[in-house]
Amino acid sequence: MIKKLAIFGVGLIGGSLAKALRLAGVCETIVGCSRSEEHLKRAVELGVIDEYTLDPATAVGDADMVLLSVPLGAMRPLLEKIADHLAEGAVVTDAGSSKASVVAAAKLAFGEVPDFFVPGHPIAGREKSGVEAALADLFVDHKVILTPLPNTSPSAVERVTKMWEATGAKVQTLGVEQHDKVLAATSHLPHVVAYSLVETVSETDCVDQIFEYAAGGFRDSSRVASSDPVMWRDVCLENREAILDSITEFQANLGDLKSLIETSDADALLELFAHAKKVRDQHVTNS
Amino acid sequence: MIKKLAIFGVGLIGGSLAKALRLAGVCETIVGCSRSEEHLKRAVELGVIDEYTLDPATAVGDADMVLLSVPLGAMRPLLEKIADHLAEGAVVTDAGSSKASVVAAAKLAFGEVPDFFVPGHPIAGREKSGVEAALADLFVDHKVILTPLPNTSPSAVERVTKMWEATGAKVQTLGVEQHDKVLAATSHLPHVVAYSLVETVSETDCVDQIFEYAAGGFRDSSRVASSDPVMWRDVCLENREAILDSITEFQANLGDLKSLIETSDADALLELFAHAKKVRDQHVTNS
Numbered sequence: 117m118i119k120k121l122a123i124f125g126v127g128l129i130g131g132s133l134a135k136a137l138r139l140a141g142v143c144e145t146i147v148g149c150s151r152s153e154e155h156l157k158r159a160v161e162l163g164v165i166d167e168y169t170l171d172p173a174t175a176v177g178d179a180d181m182v183l184l185s186v187p188l189g190a191m192r193p194l195l196e197k198i199a200d201h202l203a204e205g206a207v208v209t210d211a212g213s214s215k216a217s218v219v220a221a222a223k224l225a226f227g228e229v230p231d232f233f234v235p236g237h238p239i240a241g242r243e244k245s246g247v248e249a250a251l252a253d254l255f256v257d258h259k260v261i262l263t264p265l266p267n268t269s270p271s272a273v274e275r276v277t278k279m280w281e282a283t284g285a286k287v288q289t290l291g292v293e294q295h296d297k298v299l300a301a302t303s304h305l306p307h308v309v310a311y312s313l314v315e316t317v318s319e320t321d322c323v324d325q326i327f328e329y330a331a332g333g334f335r336d337s338s339r340v341a342s343s344d345p346v347m348w349r350d351v352c353l354e355n356r357e358a359i360l361d362s363i364t365e366f367q368a369n370l371g372d373l374k375s376l377i378e379t380s381d382a383d384a385l386l387e388l389f390a391h392a393k394k395v396r397d398q399h400v401t402n403s
Numbered sequence: 404m405i406k407k408l409a410i411f412g413v414g415l416i417g418g419s420l421a422k423a424l425r426l427a428g429v430c431e432t433i434v435g436c437s438r439s440e441e442h443l444k445r446a447v448e449l450g451v452i453d454e455y456t457l458d459p460a461t462a463v464g465d466a467d468m469v470l471l472s473v474p475l476g477a478m479r480p481l482l483e484k485i486a487d488h489l490a491e492g493a494v495v496t497d498a499g500s501s502k503a504s505v506v507a508a509a510k511l512a513f514g515e516v517p518d519f520f521v522p523g524h525p526i527a528g529r530e531k532s533g534v535e536a537a538l539a540d541l542f543v544d545h546k547v548i549l550t551p552l553p554n555t556s557p558s559a560v561e562r563v564t565k566m567w568e569a570t571g572a573k574v575q576t577l578g579v580e581q582h583d584k585v586l587a588a589t590s591h592l593p594h595v596v597a598y599s600l601v602e603t604v605s606e607t608d609c610v611d612q613i614f615e616y617a618a619g620g621f622r623d624s625s626r627v628a629s630s631d632p633v634m635w636r637d638v639c640l641e642n643r644e645a646i647l648d649s650i651t652e653f654q655a656n657l658g659d660l661k662s663l664i665e666t667s668d669a670d671a672l673l674e675l676f677a678h679a680k681k682v683r684d685q686h687v688t689n690s
Contacts, residue, residue, distance in 0.1 A: 189669075239616060259616060294609070301604050302617040306624035308664075309596055312657040314679040317588050319652065322581070327686035329526060329546060330589040334687070336623045337593035341683045345676035352664045352672055363661050365606065367654070370599040374650050377595075377639045382476075385639055389632035392601040396628045399614035400621070 118143040118279065122179035124172065124194055125150055126159040127344075128242060129211045130185035131250025134164045136283035139252045149175035150186070159247045173201040181279060184210040184218075188350035191218050195225035202232075207272045209234040209279075213299060213347070214355035215263045215292045231269040234276040236262045237295065238285060239303075243342040256284030263292045300358035305366055307348055308359065310341040405430040405566065409466035411459065411481055412437055413446040414631075415529060416498045417472035418537030421451045423570035426539045436462035437473070446534045460488040468566060471497040471505075475637035478505050482512035489519075494559045496521045496566075500586060500634070501642035502550045502579045518556040521563040523549045524582065525572060526590075530629040543571035550579045587645035592653055594635055595646065597628040 121137065123130040126148040137143040148156050148165035149172055156168035169175050176182055176198045186194055191212060202208065208230070212218040215235045222229045240258040242249055260280040264273050277287045290298070317326050317334070352359060376384045408424065410417040413435040424430040435443050435452035436459055443455035456462050463469055463485045473481055478499060489495065495517070499505040502522045509516045527545040529536055547567040551560050564574045577585070604613050604621070639646060663671045 241620065261616065294612075297607075298609060298613050298616050301607055301613050302621045305603065306600060306620045308660060309600060309657070310624060311676055311679045312653060312660055313593060313596060314683050315656045315660075315675065316592065316649065316653045318679070318682040319656075320584075320588055322585060324686075325581075326585050326588050329548065329585050330687060333528070333593045333627045334589045336626045337597060338683055338687065339623045340620045341676075341679045342687075343680070345673055345680055348676050349669055349672040353667055353669060356664055356667065360661065360664060362603065363657070363664075366599060366603045367657065367661075369602045369606075370596070370650070370654065373595060373599055373602075374647065374654075377643055377647060377650075380640055380643065382636055382640060385636040386632055388602065389598055389628075389635050392598045392605070392628045393630070393632055395605040396601050396625055399611075400617060400625065400629075 118181045120145045120147065120179045121181045121183065122147050122149060122175040123165065124175070124182070124184045125186035125190075126156060126165055126168075126247050127185065128245050128247075128249045128254075129238060129240075130183060131159060131164045131247040132240075132252065132254035133183060133185070133238075133283060135250055135252035136255060137279065140282040142279075142282045147175050147179065155247060162247060164247055164250060172197040176202050176206065178203055180206055181275065182206060182208040184208070184212070187347050188212050188214060188217055188354040190350075192221035192224055195221055199225050205232075207232050207234065207275050209236045209262075209276045211236060211238055212354075213237060213303065213351045214358075215295045217354035219263075219265065219292055229265055229267065231267050232272045234262055234264055234268055234272050235292065236260060236276060236280070237299070238280065240285075241343070243339055245344040245347070253284065255280065258285050260285045260287045261295055262287060262289050263295050264289060265292070296355050296358045297361075300355055300362045304351055304355060304359045305362040307340045307343065308352070308363060309366065310338045311348075314338050314341045405468045407432045407434065407466045408468045408470065409434050409436060409462045410452065411462070411469070411471045412473035412477075413443060413452055413455075413534050414472065415532050415534075415536045415541075416525060416527075417470060418446060418451045418534040419527075419539065419541035420470060420472070420525075420570060422537055422539035423542060424566070427569040429566075429569045434462050434466065442534060449534060451534055451537060459484040463489050463493065465490055467493055468562065469493060469495040471495070471499070474634050475499050475501060475504055475641040479508035479511060482508055486512050492519075494519050494521065494562050496523045496549075496563045498523060498525055499641075500524060500590065500638045501645075502582045504641035506550075506552065506579055516552055516554070518554050519559045521549055521551055521555055521559050522579065523547060523563060523567075524586070525567065527572075528630070530626055532631040532634070540571065542567065545572050547572045547574045548582055549574060549576050550582050551576060552579070583642050583645045584648075587642055587649045591638055591642060591646045592649040594627045594630065595639070595650060596653065597625050598635075601625050601628045
C-alpha cells in the first residue's frame with residue numbers, strides 16, 4: 117500500500133498510473149505536480165489526482181512514493197529541486213523512455229545515484245497525450261522495464277514492482293544500456309521513421325490528394341507521428357547514440373531495398389519481403 | 404445488375420468483392436478462375452463464388468463483367484489468354500495497385516487498350532491475404548479509384564462504378580500517372596519502409612528481446628510488412644519510377660532528421676515533430 121504518491125507530470129502516463137492505482141485501491145492519496153496549474157486543476161476535476169501543488173519540494177514532503185513522468189529534458193532540473201526534500205524512506209522512480217540519461221541526471225542531482233532511485237520505463241503509450249487521454253487500463257498486460265543499478269536497494273525495486281503490478285503490468289528488469297539499445301530499435305526508430313514519412317508526404321505538390329487517398333497502410337505507418345513532439349524531441353536528444361545507430365542500420369537496409377527496385381531484382385525482392393513477413397508474423401501479434 | 408461476373412484471383416480483394424455483391428444482391432452468378440484448384444474449391448466451399456474453372460477462356464466466355472485481381476506481374480499473360488474469348492459487350496476492369504503498368508499490359512495484349520477496359524484500384528486491404536481473409540464490408544466507405552483513358556467507353560465506366568458502389572465504396576477518377584504518384588507516396592513507400600524496419604530489427608543481435616519489448620509503435624509501424632510478398636514484389640517492379648522517387652524524397656527527409664539528432668538541435672527537432680504531428684492530425688483520422 118502506498119500512503120502518498122507524488123506524480124510529477126500528470127499526463128498520459130502519470131494520469132493512467134493514478135487511475136489504475138485508484139481502481140486497484142492500493143494508494144491512499146495522490147498529489148500531482150507540474151508547471152501548469154490549469155492542467156493540474158483539470159486532473160483534480162477529472163478525479164485523477166486528489167490534490168496538487170506547483171512546488172516540487174512540497175509535493176515530495178510526505179510522499180512515500182515518487183514518480184517522475186516528465187519529458188526527459190525536465191528530469192535533471194526536477195531531481196535537483198526535490199533532492200533535499202524527500203521524506204525518509206521514500207522511493208523514487210521514473211517513466212522515461214531512455215534510461216542512461218535519467219541515471220546520469222540522478223547522479224548529477226544527488227552526487228551519486230541514490231539507492232532509493234529505481235529507473236523505470238512502462239512500455240505503453242497512445243498517440244494522444246495529456247491527462248484527458250489517461251486510461252485506467254493502459255498498462256494491463258504491458259511490460260514495465262526496471263533498470264536497477266548494482267547499488268539500488270532491493271526493497272525499493274520491490275515496492276516499485278508491486279506498484280506497477282497493481283496496474284496489471286508485467287515487470288521485468290534489463291540493464292540500462294541494453295534497455296536503451298532495444299528501445300531505440302523497437303520504439304524510437306519507428307517514431308523517427310513515421311515523422312519522416314509524414315514530412316515526405318506533406319512536401320509533395322499534391323498533398324491534399326495524397327492524404328485524401330491515404331489508406332490504412334499510411335494511417336498505421338504514420339500513427340506514432342501524432343505523438344507528443346516535446347517528449348520525442350527529448351527522447352532523440354537523450355538516447356542519441358543508440359537512435360543514431362538504429363537509423364544508420366535502417367538507412368543501409370532501405371538503401372539495399374532501393375537497389376533491388378532499381379535493378380528490378382524480382383527474386384531478391386520476393387525473398388526480402390517473404391523474410392520480413394515471416395519474422396513479423398512470428399514475433400508480433402496484431403491487435 | 405451483373406448476370407455473370409468472372410473474378411480472376413479469388414483472394415482478399417476478389418473474394419471481398421464477391422461477398423459484397425452477393426450481399427447486395429446485384430450479381431446473378433460468380434465464376435472464379437486462378438491457377439490453384441485448391442484455392443478455388445475452398446472459395447466455393449465458403450460460398451464466395453458459385454463455380455470455378457482453371458481455364459481463363461472458359462471463365463470469360465459468357466461473363467458480362469470481368470475483374471482481374473491477380474498480382475500485377477500476372478496481368479499481361481492473363482489479358483493475353485482472355486483477349487480473344489471475351490463475350491460481346493463485356494466490361495473488363497482490374498484491381499491493380501499501379502495503373503500505368505496495367506494499361507501497358509492491356510495495350511500489349513489487345514494491340515490497343517480496348518474501350519471496354521476500365522483500369523481500377525480499390526483502396527482497401529488488410530495485412531492478411533487469401534480468400535479466408537475476404538470480408539463483405541471491406542470496401543464500405545473506402546475509395547475506389549478508376550483511371551479511364553480518353554477512349555474508354557463512358558458506359559463501361561458507369562457499369563464498373565455501379566458495381567463498386569454496390570459494395571459501399573466511393574468511386575472517384577484520377578489520371579493514370581497521378582494515381583501512380585499518389586499511391587507511391589501514401590501506400591507503396593509505407594510498405595517499403597515497413598519491410599526495412601522489420602529487416603533492421605531482425606538483424607540486431609538481441610532480436611528476440613527486441614520483439615519481446617516491441618510496443619504498439621512498432622506493431623503499427625510494421626503492420627503492412629505482413630502483407631503478401633508476391634503482390635508487393637510486383638508493385639515495386641510495376642510502379643518502379645514513382646516508388647523510387649518517393650524513396651529518394653524519404654531518404655532526404657530521414658537524413659535531415661538524423662543530422663538534427665547528430666547536432667542535438669533541440670529547437671529544429673521540436674519544430675519538425677510539431678509540424679509532422681500537425682499535418683497528420685489535420686489529415687488522417689485514426690480508427
